[in-house]
Amino acid sequence: MTRLALDDLAKLRRGGTPRGLTSVCSAHPVVLRAALRHGAATGSTVLIEATCNQVNHRGGYTGMTPADFAALVHSIADEEGCTPDAIILGGDHLGPNPWRDRPAEEAMEEAEAMVAAFVAAGFRKIHLDASMGCAGEPPALDDAITARRAVRLAGVAERVGQGTGIHPRYIIGTEVPPPGGADHALDSIPPTDPVAARETVAVHRRAFAEAGLSDAFGRVIGLVVQPGVEFGNHNVIPYAPEKARDLVRVLDDEPALVFEAHSTDYQGETPLSALVHDGFAILKVGPELTFVLREALYALDLIASDLVPDYGDRPLMREMERLMRASPGYWSSHASGDAATDFVMRHYSLSDRIRYYWTHDAAKHAVDRLVAALKGRDVPLPLLWQHMPAAADLAGRPLDPEEVLVRRVTETLAAYHAACTP
Template identity: 70%
Template sequence: MRATLDQLSALRRDGVPCGIASICSAHPLVLRAALRHGRDTGATVLIEATCNQVNHEGGYTGMTPSDFAALVLRLAGEEGCPREQIVLGGDHLGPNPWRDRPPEAAMAEACAMVAAYVEAGFRKIHLDASMGCAGEPAALDDTTTAHRAALLARVADTAARKAGGEMPRFILGTEVPPPGGADHALSTVEPTAPEAARRTIAIHRETFSAAGLGDALDRVLGFVVQPGVEFGNHNVIRYDRTRAQALARVLDEEPALVFEAHSTDYQGEAALADLVADGFPILKVGPELTFVLREALYGLDLIASDLVPGYGDRPLAAAMERVMCAAPANWHRHYPGTTAEQRLLRHYSLSDRIRYYWPEHAAAEAVAALMEALRGRAVPLPLFWQHLPGAQGFADAPLIPEEVLIWRVTESLRAYHAACNPSKRRG
């Protein structure tokens, strides 16, 4: 059975919890890997874009929601992934990209963005209006947040009725880790207090009902909470189910809801399976997938340096260092420390802010040169053992380098798939 978003709460109630991994990435190779994996497993392929990444003004990817949807569907067609398996989602949809403006202006942009997402076919919508705009506190109270979320939900429903097709499903709530991970080493992360989760649910329910949005309220799938998972630049706080049981029991009072877990990157299959079992079946992952993609690219860069005459000494890594240093805005305030420490983080931080730079022209040229240097070459087994352990199945045969990259991303996706489908977990 392929679990759908609408089935997750019922499956939990029935004692057969299943989950869905939410792929939060715009990198075409990550998307291709996810769609191929969906084709091969038959699982729901949930792909989400964030408000900063994709919006009606282009976001940092330069893509509008319709552009992103077209990219996903084009790749799905190339990979043979059926359209009915794919769900497009919008993450943190709210005023965040415009929070330096007055509230009315920022919310006007948020409304335009939400409408653009829904008109483009996105049907899983996380409404997040928790951040303060110009002249407001950095974090808003539940009541203000809920009123702004209700406004955005009305906009989403209006856009869906105009566009046709299914009505959107909503995720509410905002207690999430920092996007892309924390900037410092972590020792512990407190789960959301049960009373805080109850209060957030109650206030949103009251606000939506008072606004005449009962139909939208019936399509709320769940709420975002902090189950106690996080990653920083250097380390990972893994899920400890004993510390989250009081929070998980809130769902016993709310049988129609589930919780959504953000920053589940690097948790590993066992911790992810515990999250699903405890009522956190929507597992958001992003930086881990581009981190392992970078890992595979750098492994191939080393292989080509050893194998291909005239290729050079790690020219891809050198190119990425130049690109990141020339435009430090996407990493500088996130990577503290000495010059040497910052250099290490630029390439190997778990927050993987190098992911912002792959579309840059110099980076794309360096990747293309690597692909062509290795394409069709037979890579000896010891070089894979040395530079890319686990990829030895590609040894001693004409190489298609892109297949190595997709394989590495798929290894992470397999852990998520196993955790989300307990009956299919690897022994």
């Protein structure tokens, strides 16, 4: 299989053979390993993106700078036999979002430093996202302000790129879903208005030209739009091609662009395939990957509780509950006030609020203890049927819990791969 480059996506769509790229938006080492192993096995491009909240010049919630994240990805890639030419690193939602509680100029200065750090670390795909208001501003900004701020960030990326030999590919757009999914139940999501999508491109094209960055605009490969898909804590809005038909026609007038679809988690292979067919060539996925990872960890926690003397009663789950209750900042905005409902949301929300807590030392220790308790054990078939039926083929041989975790994440990645390579 020929590996896809970012510049290939629009060409393939124009040629009537649309293909896509899965954008893996996660900093979890197990998810990264699964993506890189899958890429090595399939010979496909591995697009891995770090969001501004996860990774930035001040560390983000993972504690990693862009250089740290790039080093982690390439270290795991070396272990998995995934060559550097197969990997594209991207920065997602790069803009003032992490500092939006500050005045705009202060937040934009932080955003500039962040973009510079990403490009200096070798990130080639840059999502310019200045769509959110800062202190004293409306929550969402108009196209003109968004475009001016995006161009300001692109100027930084261009200057740093000249010194590193990187010519970034850019994603633009003002109708950007919130990172990580919605915080409430959803009934429907209307696709982006085609008139608004055309205006967004036009405003950005003018702003780049006015700043003397027309060459950089020539490397804008994608536009973030809302195709009508989303997920909340408890439900998923699937893609309905008929509702996006007018939006899709926008690409007929913009032959150099494709659409980038955010929040495609939990769609499944058939809707994902329809998205790729319609020109949504970059499919962002993040919470689903850590959701299925948590699913596998909790299944192993149950198996160890039933099988291993002195392991205890679900100590991993109990430690995660303790951590989340001690530091509620990452889930409290999703809380309902009902104790039982909020417990389910903390652990099982499709928005996967628990993903913010795996970097805690106590969480890492609990996972390490679980892996040690089960590593090399023969798990009886009935116990696998009870807690992890999809892994029933592992009965009768020594268990490798880490391989089980990678396999579960790979199942989701395989569905994306199938949708992107029809």
